[in-house]
Amino acid sequence: MAFTSIVNLLTTDNELFPFGIIYNQDMYTGTHSGQYRITDCDFWYAGQNFLPMSNGEDKRIQFKGGLNVNVHCNTKGDYVISSNLLPSGTNQRISLYSSSERDLLTRVVLILGVDIDANKVCLGVALLRNPYNISEYPNFILLDSRTSVTSQAAVQQVFGAMPVEPPYPDDDYDTREGGGGDYDNTSDTIAESTLPSIGASNSGFCTAYVPTIAQIQDLAERLTDPTIYQALGNTVLNISDVVIGLHVLPVAVPKETSTRQVCINFLGIGIPAGIYLDRATSQFVEVDCGSLAVSEYWGNCVDYNPYTQIGIFLPFCGFYELDTDDVMGKTLNVKYRVDIMSGACLATILVDGSVLYQYTGDCANQIPVNSVNFDNFLTNAFNMAIATSTGGAGLAAAGASGASSLEGIRSSDLSSKAKQLAEESVLANYDNVKAQTFGHLAGATVGAVISSKGQYKHAGCLSGSPGFLGVRKPYLIIKRPVQIIPGNYGKYHGYPSNTGAVLSDLSGYTVVDEIRLNIPDATVDEILECEKLLKGGIVI
Amino acid sequence: MTIKTYKYESPNNFINKTLTGETIYTGTLRDESSVLDPVFEIETNSNLANINYCWIEEFNRYYYITNVVSVTDKLWRIYCHVDVLMTYKPIILAHEATIARQEELYNLYLNDGSTFKVSQKRRIQQKEFPNGFTDNSYVLILAGDVEPGV
Numbered sequence: 001m002a003f004t005s006i007v008n009l010l011t012t013d014n015e016l017f018p019f020g021i022i023y024n025q026d027m028y029t030g031t032h033s034g035q036y037r038i039t040d041c042d043f044w045y046a047g048q049n050f051l052p053m054s055n056g057e058d059k060r061i062q063f064k065g066g067l068n069v070n071v072h073c074n075t076k077g078d079y080v081i082s083s084n085l086l087p088s089g090t091n092q093r094i095s096l097y098s099s100s101e102r103d104l105l106t107r108v109v110l111i112l113g114v115d116i117d118a119n120k121v122c123l124g125v126a127l128l129r130n131p132y133n134i135s136e137y138p139n140f141i142l143l144d145s146r147t148s149v150t151s152q153a154a155v156q157q158v159f160g161a162m163p164v165e166p167p168y169p170d171d172d173y174d175t176r177e178g179g180g181g182d183y184d185n186t187s188d189t190i191a192e193s194t195l196p197s198i199g200a201s202n203s204g205f206c207t208a209y210v211p212t213i214a215q216i217q218d219l220a221e222r223l224t225d226p227t228i229y230q231a232l233g234n235t236v237l238n239i240s241d242v243v244i245g246l247h248v249l250p251v252a253v254p255k256e257t258s259t260r261q262v263c264i265n266f267l268g269i270g271i272p273a274g275i276y277l278d279r280a281t282s283q284f285v286e287v288d289c290g291s292l293a294v295s296e297y298w299g300n301c302v303d304y305n306p307y308t309q310i311g312i313f314l315p316f317c318g319f320y321e322l323d324t325d326d327v328m329g330k331t332l333n334v335k336y337r338v339d340i341m342s343g344a345c346l347a348t349i350l351v352d353g354s355v356l357y358q359y360t361g362d363c364a365n366q367i368p369v370n371s372v373n374f375d376n377f378l379t380n381a382f383n384m385a386i387a388t389s390t391g392g393a394g395l396a397a398a399g400a401s402g403a404s405s406l407e408g409i410r411s412s413d414l415s416s417k418a419k420q421l422a423e424e425s426v427l428a429n430y431d432n433v434k435a436q437t438f439g440h441l442a443g444a445t446v447g448a449v450i451s452s453k454g455q456y457k458h459a460g461c462l463s464g465s466p467g468f469l470g471v472r473k474p475y476l477i478i479k480r481p482v483q484i485i486p487g488n489y490g491k492y493h494g495y496p497s498n499t500g501a502v503l504s505d506l507s508g509y510t511v512v513d514e515i516r517l518n519i520p521d522a523t524v525d526e527i528l529e530c531e532k533l534l535k536g537g538i539v540i
Numbered sequence: 541m542t543i544k545t546y547k548y549e550s551p552n553n554f555i556n557k558t559l560t561g562e563t564i565y566t567g568t569l570r571d572e573s574s575v576l577d578p579v580f581e582i583e584t585n586s587n588l589a590n591i592n593y594c595w596i597e598e599f600n601r602y603y604y605i606t607n608v609v610s611v612t613d614k615l616w617r618i619y620c621h622v623d624v625l626m627t628y629k630p631i632i633l634a635h636e637a638t639i640a641r642q643e644e645l646y647n648l649y650l651n652d653g654s655t656f657k658v659s660q661k662r663r664i665q666q667k668e669f670p671n672g673f674t675d676n677s678y679v680l681i682l683a684g685d686v687e688p689g690v
Binding site for chain 2: 204205206207208209210211212213216219241242243244245246247248249250251252253262263264277280287288289290291292294297298299300301302304307315316332334336340341363364367441444445446447449450453471472473474475476477478479480481482483484485490491493494495496497498499500501502503504506507508509510511512513514515516517518519521522523525526527529530533534535536537538539540
């Protein structure tokens, strides 16, 4: 019994809760000594001066639990109680000696107690007044002399079978967890937002025009006209302060015919340019690239991740991998929104009407208007060429699938020659055939083939000017495995089922996953053989 | 003891075998015999070299004949092993089970990547969206606004 268990039982504070052994022997003095053996002392060790008394003193010791022990100290001045230091070990012998005269009025009691404060178990020896009534000491057991006892036996005698404390007493494990989902498979349609109705042109700081090339040429000529210099009070015109941006966009920008001249605004001076340019009516333009349905080819697991891979090329953005599970069997719609001021574009992919993917790009082909402008133009072009674009993705190789698994084969325990023959013929051959079958063409399984494929990029960064040189329509690249399945595959292999059924309701080739066979007339070997055959595949 | 010998022509994993060529033999069991793997001798003028199946009435079981030994010209020693599928067919079929694979009851969307075989070549398809960027527009952004009031 663990020391901890004893301590846990005790609620005393600064008191000893006694339990122990009464050795029913007279205590002889002089040349006699009582010898009381405790057969195990592996955890007992003692305090000292358990209960000092004076000669002739009678003491009544009150213990927790209502036990009273009357202790007598004889007139000879014998200590009636002493405690011996018992080192941990085995089979320590306690010898009690008294120098006093023989006293037939005493009995010996070994008191085993626990000092909570000192966290010790103490062994005390007391002499009881005779006669005593054993029933008055319910926490003690009575032994004859020369009897061995273990401390554990003494404690068990008193306390009975002790409950064993579990190592993890706080059992917070619920016997049934999970399965409480709400089964909500509804889904919201994530619609596109409306185009902003306000923009940079509303600020008055700048105005976007949709000129023809002839009008641009006229403006360029006007801006470099010497009369401008005079009109500005002999101040050199910085074209960049007048022309904020000039670029080509691959979209039709909605415009309105202007009835007012364009104004060249510089240093607070507004100079009519003598040119009428159409104004853009909206900063944001939408382009709908249309819809495309992505359908299953095989109608099975091979049409989905990781076996079939789908990527999309988006003009002015790049090439991106799509999650096949997101788009298979659905209709994709690609829409662009273009900011005509910056040339930034947002490509949105809607799957069955819900926004699922969004990618950004740049569709402006910048036209430099001065040397500073051109330096920036070249820098941007170089940066695009060397950038690691998120659009420069390839279709990733699928993770390797698990290898073909063999059915667990158990060999029957056959002892006779007939059994040996059977093992060598019917069952073993069956097992060997099965093993060979599963091992064939392991490298041609769809999982093995897909995992052997590499990853390849289909595009780099295609923003800005390079985008104008590339493909201008979105398209999908779909990579599908080519299944090779013989027509009799179901007959010899079956197809994945994962259903529960009564076997008599089935027909054809059947591989049982799990079954609990209850065949009263069959031996255990027969039942095991049945189970093996059922899990190996039978024809019903 | 009554022994009926047959030829069966079904594969071993058929739970219901087609038995032909029944021949009935009767006799007395002289020696100890395993119920699952019995060995018995038949004295007959017939050629038993081609039998491969039997039924032993006392044992109430069907057996594969795993070996036939011609002891003498008329004495044949037959080694058998119990056919548990045929013997316990009714009770086996009455059992419920979870089914891993089946010829007619299946779900092809379960991942069967470890058994379906594919070619090393893949089918690559490109599908183009109907519309693209077909227009071009110049966009000129000037500081300020148009000439007011003109």
